[in-house]
Structures are given as structure tokens and as C-alpha cells.
Amino acid sequence: MVYYCKRKEREETLVIEVKNITKKYGNFVAVDDISFKINDGEIVGLLGPNGAGKSTTMNIITGFIEQTEGQVIVNGYDTIKKSKMAKGQIGYMPEGVPLYGELTVKEFITYMAELRKIKKKEKKQKVQKIMEQTGLNTMQNKLIQNLSRGQKQRVSLAGALVGNPKVLILDEPTVGLDPKQITEIRSLIKELGKNHTVILSSHILSEVSQICDKVIIINKGKIVAEDTPDNLERIVAENNIIYVTVEDNENKIESIKEKIKEIKEIKLIMQNEDKTKKYEIIGNKDVDLRKSIFTEFAKEGITIFEMKKPEATLEDAFMKIIGEGGKK
């Protein structure tokens, strides 16, 4: 089963078009006939378990490796036929932040600017601007090999930002960072999303949920879902469940099912020491039971101590979708 975006395609400029790409290593198919489109200004998360084909897909888009079949168009340029032009549209932050340790931060960013053929007149100013943007100003003369992991991550991001590329591809941008650094990088990516199209891969699903407009889930080299994080969460919210903790000495809860027709099932989960009971109430899909539960329970003299509606997370969606893909 493949979940596809239900919303209308945004009428925005198409920046990345991946058309039926396949990558084979001998008999092993790493990426199997993948197609998707990304519009200008979107932040897209590429998700999938290890070995699913995320990095391979990213590497194909960046032009680091070539696909066996299919076509990738970046801002109008074919990544094979017009590779130099296509690469010019992309800023890439590879996984594991490979950097030149023997260079200083400023030298590295200047080197990246020269590789991207930024005019000599503008180079100094642009390098300075990027260092300010990524918070590297204070460490510009430090050797990269002496920086912390978080600082290196910023340097790598700065390298990707040089030349103001249309597309930013970030492979696991927050891996190995402490919570404070993760928050900083996330806000930076959000900020960058205002002026760039961003594709990022991450294992942290809450992060993708917070940052991304769209999520593409890849499993075993195939796209198994493509939608907004909210829609994916909604899709997997199979049952409409509410947990209530009540005081119901006369056991009147049994009659509630007849009064609220939308309730499918009431299950006792736990009996607490203070004589309250915790129930799981399963209702029909797309019905909010909370109001009727409040009203009817009060009429029956059942006191509600706690009521909770668990939200489906992207993690649930991911596990479910990957699970289905796995079964297939």
C-alpha cells in the first residue's frame, strides 16, 4: 500500500523532478523506480530505515553518483546531461560532515566559494555573510580539526550555503549533536527553508514532523508514502481511542455504550488503588467523542478524573507504513 499526498499540488515552480530512477549494484536494486516532485520553497523529509535508499537517492540528486535508469531534473537541468549546471543549483551537506581539517573555517568556506565560482569581488562579503548566518564568526580562524561536532556541522552547512543555491540537501543534519545544538540547527534549517528548497534525511521523526512540509518514506528502495506529516499521522490513526479515568462505584459505564451510539467498545484497562478505573473507549472513525462523554457521564453520575485522547505520531505512521512495506 502506498500513501500519496491527498492535497492539491501547490501551484509553485517545480525545482526537483525525480523521474523513475533506479540504481542497481549488480543484481541488488538499491533504488527501485522512484519518482517524486519537489516545489520551490518546500522542506521535504526523506525517511526510511537504514539501507532503504535515502542516501543513494540524495547522492543521485546531487550528482555524486549516477542512476542506472531514469532522470533527475534540478531547476530545469538534467543531472547527467547538464551536470555542472545542475550541481550549481545544489548545496550539499553530506552525512558524517567530511571536511578539510587542515583548513580554518574561513579558508574552507572561501574554498567552497571558489569551487562554486563566486566572483572575486563578491567572495569576501558572501563568505562573511554566511559565517554570520551560521554563527561561525567567532571561530573563523580556528582549524576545523579542532572544532566540536556541532561546530563542524555548522561549517558543513555553511559550505552548502555558499553561492546561495536554490536547493539544499542535508543528509542527517542533526546526527551526533547535543540537544541545544539540535534545536539551533533545526531553527536554522527552518529559517533557510524560507529562501531555499530543502531536502533532508533524518532518523529523528519528531524533527521531521516539526521541520518538514512534506515527508517521503522510502523502504527497500521504493517510495511507500508521500504526504504531509499531519496527513500521514491521520492516515494511521486507525481507531478513535479515548482513555478515561473515572469513579464509577455503581458500574454505570456499561450503559453508556447504548447512550452514545458512536462508541464501538469500552475496555477496562486498570483498577486503581483509589477505586478509580481506567477505561479505553473506542469510537467510530472521525467522531470526536469527548463532548458526549462529558455530558453523558455527568448525567449518569460518573465522575471523570482524567480524559486523554492519544495523538498518532509520525513515528506511529512510519512504523506502520514500514511494517506494511516489510510484509510485502
Place this chain on the structure above:
Amino acid sequence: MLAIIKKELKNYFFSPVGYIVIGVFLLVFSLFFFLTTIQSASADLTNLFYYAALGLMFIAPLLTMWTMSGERKNGTEQLIMTAPVNMFEVVIAKFLSAFLFIVILVLCTLMYFGILSFYQVPDIPTYLTAILGFILLSMAYIAVGILASSLTQSPMISGILTFGFVALSTWLPYLLQSFFPTLAETLSNLSLLDLFINFLYGQIDITAAILFITLTILCLAITMIIMKRRKSVK
């Protein structure tokens, strides 16, 4: 391309390798300068280039061993290969930076020419021919080194491969002489060092020059093919 050349040259001069190579080269060159010219009261500088060519067998692997394999080993290959530069520019830039380093070494030898000029005017055409031969030989050795570096992600193996090739191309004919004299003679015609020796006698050996240039182009072209092929199989 200029960006890569600048960075590579910086690498040579910001790391001990560059200074060690220049230091050892000048030390050995000075020693032989003293022995073959000052002490022998000879104005012939060309012999010095023979020893320099022997030294080049060690210098070329040292200069080229990190060029491609180092980038691969450190993962920085991804930075270059995803930048808007093509394979031709990358390979040529790597070649030119190592070659420019050799040119700097050659320029350093001008001081011996200057010192000798105080005593006697050296034979300028022969000196220039020797330099030309040395530069052509360097080009071939560096191209072999770049090719070897593209074959592996271990700089050490790359260095050994380069040294192995230049050493075999020089000494294999001598090693085979007792056992396979005909084969040894054929191979000696292809010995890079033997071909270079003609330049030391003031002759511009066109056949040797063509062979050095052909070997350079061939090695660089194969490097590009290997790198391009790796894009589709990696």
C-alpha cells in the same frame, strides 16, 4: 580549477610533507653539487639532474599519494564531486598542483646555477635541456601517481604503487639482463630514466619527449575514466 590548485598547493606548504620534500631535495642536490662540481672543479650541472631524477622516484609518490585517495579516504570527495566542477577539471587541477610543486623545486636549482656562474659560465643550452627533460619526466611520474591514487583509498598503497611502477620501469631491464637479455634490451628502450639521460647530454630526444607526454596523457585519461566509472558503480 584554480581553487583546487590553490588548495592543493596550500596543503603541500601547510603540511610537513612539502617542507620535508624541499629540504631533502635541496640537501641531496647541494651534496652532489659540492661533489660533482665544486670538488671536481667542473662546470657541468647536468649530472646533478640525474641524481634529482633518482630522487624524483621518491618525491612523485609522496606528492601524489593523497591526491585522489586522500579525498576518498576522508569523504571530502563528496564535496568536490558535488561542486559545479567536472572530472576533467578535478584531475587536471590535482596534476597541475603537484607539477607546480616540482617546478618550484626546479626553480630552487637556479641558485646552484648562480653560484657556479661566479667561477665559470655553465653550458646554458645543456642546462636548459636537462631541465626540460626533468620536467617531462616529472609530468610522467606525477601522472602515474595520480592514476595510482585514483585506484585505492589508501594513500600508502597509492604511494607504493607509484614507486613500484617507476622503480620497475627503471631497474627491471637491469634485473632481467642475466636471465632474459633480449627482453631486457627491449624494456631498456622503455626505461623512463634511461630515456631521460639523453636530455642530460644536451639532446632534445623527441621520441622520449613524445613517450613522456603520451604516458602523462594516458594516465590522466585513465584516471578520468576510473573516476567517471566509479560514479556509476559506487
